[in-house]
Amino acid sequence: MGRYNIPAKRSSVPDEPDMQTPPEHRRVQSDIKKKQKTACQIAAEEKHAALTGKHIDQPDTIETENAIITPDEPKPELTQQAEQVSEEGHHDAVLFIRGVLNEAISRGSSDIHFEPKTDHYRIRFRVDGVLHDYVDRPGDEYSSIVNAVKVLSDMDIAEKVLPQDGHLELVLQEVDRKGVAVEKDASHIPVSSENKGPNKDHYYDIRVSVFPSVNGEVIVMRILNRESALLSIEDLGMDDKQLARLREVLLTSYGMILITGPTGSGKTTSLYSVMSELKSDEKNIMTLEDPIEFHLEWLRQSEICEPRGFTYEEAMSSVLRQDPDVLMVGEIRDPKTAEYAVRSALIGRIVGSTIHANTTIGTIARLLELGIPRSLLAHTLNAVIAQRLVRRVCQNCMGEYEPSKLHLAHFGLEDATGPFYRGCGCDQCEGTGFKGRTGLFSLMAFDDDLRALIYDQRPLAEIQNYAIEHGMKTLKMDAAEKILANEITVEEAARVV
Ligand SMILES: [Zn+2]
Numbered sequence: 086m087g088r089y090n091i092p093a094k095r096s097s098v099p100d101e102p103d104m105q106t107p108p109e110h111r112r113v114q115s116d117i118k119k120k121q122k123t124a125c126q127i128a129a130e131e132k133h134a135a136l137t138g139k140h141i142d143q144p145d146t147i148e149t150e151n152a153i154i155t156p157d158e159p160k161p162e163l164t165q166q167a168e169q170v171s172e173e174g175h176h177d178a179v180l181f182i183r184g185v186l187n188e189a190i191s192r193g194s195s196d197i198h199f200e201p202k203t204d205h206y207r208i209r210f211r212v213d214g215v216l217h218d219y220v221d222r223p224g225d226e227y228s229s230i231v232n233a234v235k236v237l238s239d240m241d242i243a244e245k246v247l248p249q250d251g252h253l254e255l256v257l258q259e260v261d262r263k264g265v266a267v268e269k270d271a272s273h274i275p276v277s278s279e280n281k282g283p284n285k286d287h288y289y290d291i292r293v294s295v296f297p298s299v300n301g302e303v304i305v306m307r308i309l310n311r312e313s314a315l316l317s318i319e320d321l322g323m324d325d326k327q328l329a330r331l332r333e334v335l336l337t338s339y340g341m342i343l344i345t346g347p348t349g350s351g352k353t354t355s356l357y358s359v360m361s362e363l364k365s366d367e368k369n370i371m372t373l374e375d376p377i378e379f380h381l382e383w384l385r386q387s388e389i390c391e392p393r394g395f396t397y398e399e400a401m402s403s404v405l406r407q408d409p410d411v412l413m414v415g416e417i418r419d420p421k422t423a424e425y426a427v428r429s430a431l432i433g434r435i436v437g438s439t440i441h442a443n444t445t446i447g448t449i450a451r452l453l454e455l456g457i458p459r460s461l462l463a464h465t466l467n468a469v470i471a472q473r474l475v476r477r478v479c480q481n482c483m484g485e486y487e488p489s490k491l492h493l494a495h496f497g498l499e500d501a502t503g504p505f506y507r508g509c510g511c512d513q514c515e516g517t518g519f520k521g522r523t524g525l526f527s528l529m530a531f532d533d534d535l536r537a538l539i540y541d542q543r544p545l546a547e548i549q550n551y552a553i554e555h556g557m558k559t560l561k562m563d564a565a566e567k568i569l570a571n572e573i574t575v576e577e578a579a580r581v582v
Contacts, residue, residue, distance in 0.1 A: 182237070183255075189210050212517075213519050213521065215476075231295070235295065252292055315357060331530070345439065346473055360384065369408060372385070372415070374388055376389075397421075404429075424457065427465050444471050445529035446548065449548070470528050472560075475522060475577050475578055475581055477573060479513060479518055482514065484508075486506070488503075529552050
């Protein structure tokens with residue numbers, strides 16, 4: 086885990102960091118940076134306590150060889166020169182990355198993409214699920230950016246052929262925001278017209294992935310905002326009836342709660358919300374995650390590490406000896422993990438997990454496919470939640486329009502008279518017509534009759550019909566309600582359901 090301080094301030098910012106360095110210098114730089122990395126790690130460890138507190142330390146703690154070489158010891162000219170360039174270049178690259186992160190966060194982005202092209206590189210932000218261009222930059226500075234990202238997120242700087250994953254932690258304060266705003270004028274990062282960013286200490290976990298491509302290594306950063314990740318279940322977007330049912334389910338002292346949906350549908354956020362609802366000093370809540378998205382004090386979190394053989398299966402086989410009351414398993418994706426999850430629930434634990442399927446009933450089908458007998462499912466499943474994320478209509482630029490009949494019919498709304506609204510595009514939504522996101526939910530809560538249907542080998546369609554007759558909304562039904570409330574557009578809903 087690369088816990089690292091990204092410097093907030095620096096006196097001068099040259100325009101083009103580290104771009105004139107000849108290749109041989111870069112090699113030396115690379116060696117130096119390797120050493121820097123070690124120093125950073127040590128510094129990071131020492132500052133661990135400070136980092137988990139509310140303040141992040143200032144930059145100039147990056148120690149290099151300079152610190153351990155005595156002044157009268159002569160150094161080869163090349164090394165000296167390269168070192169200066171490298172330190173300077175590294176600082177500038179770090180500063181630049183900090184600026185990009187800051188801007189991305191102030192725009193409410195979830196991901197930042199650094200994409201090398203043949204002669205330049207492009208930075209794009211994902212906002213509300215869609216990629217937007219941010220800036221194009223000269224290609225010759227890209228290697229310093231990649232190196233700095235690797236150092237910051239604790240990756241092997243010399244590895245350029247294989248993909249790498251890392252993590253860094255960022256704390257933004259009011260001062261940082263101002264500081265960066267000033268620096269933005271000095272360097273040439275485009276300035277956002279608005280300051281929508283955080284105004285107190287905000288913690289961000291940044292998950293970093295570096296992936297080789299024909300033009301160089303592509304960097305993708307996932308921004309995980311701890312505050313917004315820890316939504317209470319009320320804030321997820323469920324209606325009152327769904328919430329009440331979920332609360333009821335959470336009173337049960339054992340059994341499985343599964344959350345399903347495609348990648349990027351907000352499953353993990355919902356799972357954390359469910360876990361925080363179960364939070365209690367009297368309970369041991371443990372997690373197995375791959376990777377850990379948010380580091381939280383009140384959870385006992387463990388990270389799956391497949392290359393070292395610490396797989397979900399391996400972890401699940403011994404985790405019960407750690408005496409958990411509640412077990413959060415990042416994902417059930419193989420028969421063994423599924424079996425262990427069911428067994429843990431059978432012996433009186435609450436197990437929360439995500440699983441790849443599209444619907445609530447599809448989750449039951451998936452579990453059967455993973456080899457779980459119906460009798461065990463009938464005994465252990467407490468609830469299945471299917472979900473999607475959809476963009477909300479921007480409330481600032483809503484205008485009436487006529488949606489297509491075909492789209493309306495998809496949601497059973499062909500007879501609905503409207504009026505229907507969509508966003509027309511304004512400054513607040515950067516012309517997209519959308520602002521923020523909400524969830525679509527389908528909650529299948531298991532009562533005795535539903536369990537009996539599963540146990541009795543009834544067809545899945547019959548099980549689904551029973552659930553709907555007893556109050557379960559499908560994703561389409563939930564979407565239809567939100568369309569009629571003009572919270573979302575029918576076109577947006579059709580994109581995900
Ligand atoms: Zn708008």
